Amino acid sequence: MKNFKIIILLIIASLVTSCSKDDVPKNTNVPNVLAVTTDTPADITNTQAKLGGNVVSDGGSIVTRRGICISLTINPTIDDPNNDDVIEMGTGIGAFSDTFTGLPSNTTGHIRAFATNATGTVYGENKTFTTLGGCPIVNVTAGITTPTTWTTGNVYVINTQVNVTETLTIQPGVVIKLGNAGKIEIRNGGKIIADGENGNHIVFTSLKDDSVCGDTNGDGNATTPQKGDWLNLYINGGTNHQFEFCDFLYAGANDGGYRCAVQIAVGGTSFSFNVCVFAHTASSTGFTSQFAFYGGANMKDPAVSVFTNNTFYDNNIPIYVNGTYSLNPNNSYFNPANPAQKNAKNCIWVFPDGGNNITVNYNETEVAYVMDGYLQKSTGSMNIGPGAIMKFPQGNTYGLNVINLSLDVTAFLTSIKDDARGGDTNGDGTATAPAANDWYGYYNRNTSAWASGANILYAQN
Incomplete structure (x- = not known):
């Protein structure tokens, strides 16, 4: 019996000896030093990517800092x-x-993850990623003096004034980005044919606008487009310019007192703008010429200066036309994607020219017309249609002195301060209210008398 017990004890001792510390299985996946790995970049677009890493061991010391390093x-x-x-x-x-x-x-x-503890900093492996393509960049530094085509897929960068004295054809989808001094001027003999397509617009925008053709100026998100980032398109000559499905964004830098996206000179009235967008044009205190589209006294005849189906939003005043111009009512004055976004002074500004033997029709009902002076018309006729509103700034230099005026019973002649009709046309909220004698009045040349009625409000006469 005694010998049996000794044998058992010897067996136990042998088992204990065979299970020494060196024979305990090790977890080889847990390093005993600081270690970090770099994730493979994912979800890559033309301007973004998902980046990161993993600290797999702190090496026995708290990791006080971790992250990624990025470089070219x-x-x-x-x-x-x-x-x-x-x-x-x-x-x-x-x-x-x-x-x-x-x-x-x-x-x-190139990207590497890193981690830092009391012993120092370690890095994961270097990994690369490539953002998706923006558009190949074409820098435009000289004028257009020979027939030229700007082709689909490119972004054309303009940082100075580019004069167009020959035909420039711009294909659908082309993006034109302009810097602070960027301006396009069409002169005698020049012509632009910019026919975009539905869903494939031609875009004139800021060099800082990464939303089209990516980060062209290569500064990441350091800058964003702002109103007035470039000057304007100045049509100063040529004939039969065509702009269809074109967007004009972030223009209106100070150009000799003008803040416009498009400006029309006396020699540049032969054009067509159809299904174009005018948005984010700059304005500034003290400037009188703050119109997204400046036709002014020169935009007289809708048969020559065609303007149809266009959209205005987030500008100061949308458009300025001659008093003889019958503006098509199919243009709109709000952002289709956000109908609440309109223009600061949401109206059609009118230069006070009556013309000779011209019939002019005012049929827009979405916004009011504002007559910028005392319009005198001794020939032809003026028709202010159903629901149309014409407003006048304050003073005795604003009014009508016309023959053959047809004023619909649902149309109004009123003060620019009259927010109840046509909205807040002067853009001052509730700061002002209409009052008697705000404007000069309507003098009827047929009757040689000042006209009055339920739809002629706040006039002096």
């Missing part, structure tokens, strides 16, 4: 701020990631 060159670090961007993304062990926007389009970048 291989193996970025946290120690080269002139060439590498460092983005911190928390502390501790574990995975981390985020989606980063404002990246330059069509660009290959």
